[in-house]
Amino acid sequence: MKKLLFSIALVGFGTFAMAQQTTNATSKMKRGDGKQNMEMRGQKHFDKMKTELNLSDDQVAKLKVLQQNRMADHQQNMAADKTARMQKKANAEAEMKKILTPDQYSKWQTNMKDKMAKGKGKKMMHKGGSPMTMESK
DSSP: OHHHHHHHHHHHHHHHHHHHHHHHHHHHHHHOOHHHHHHHHHHHHHHHHHHHHTOOHHHHHHHHHHHHHHHHHHHHHHHHHHHHHHHHHHHHHHHHHHHSOHHHHHHHHHHHHHHHHHHHHHHHHHHTTOOOOTTTO
């Protein structure tokens, strides 16, 4: 009887373990390389537009150029936004330095660095695939 229960438990645990492994493997296959995946999605999108709208090859080529220009413009805007954010952050730190004493300012900087490190740790844990729990928040 003990052997039967042990065998059933072993098969049950083995099944759950295999189900978890196959789920991760299939999700990795679906994601693939980021840039390659985006290109494939874009190609599928243009193919679908071509069939639905009955586009010519010339029109598809023009749409691809338009899309590339829009993406390049988007990248430039993101870089400009990042520069603006960094400038605002520098201005805020300069104001803090004017208001606080040197000792208070150094303590504030240490606290901010600790918060940043803690936040990045949470982000990396979440990106790694392990679920965030209430204790880690």
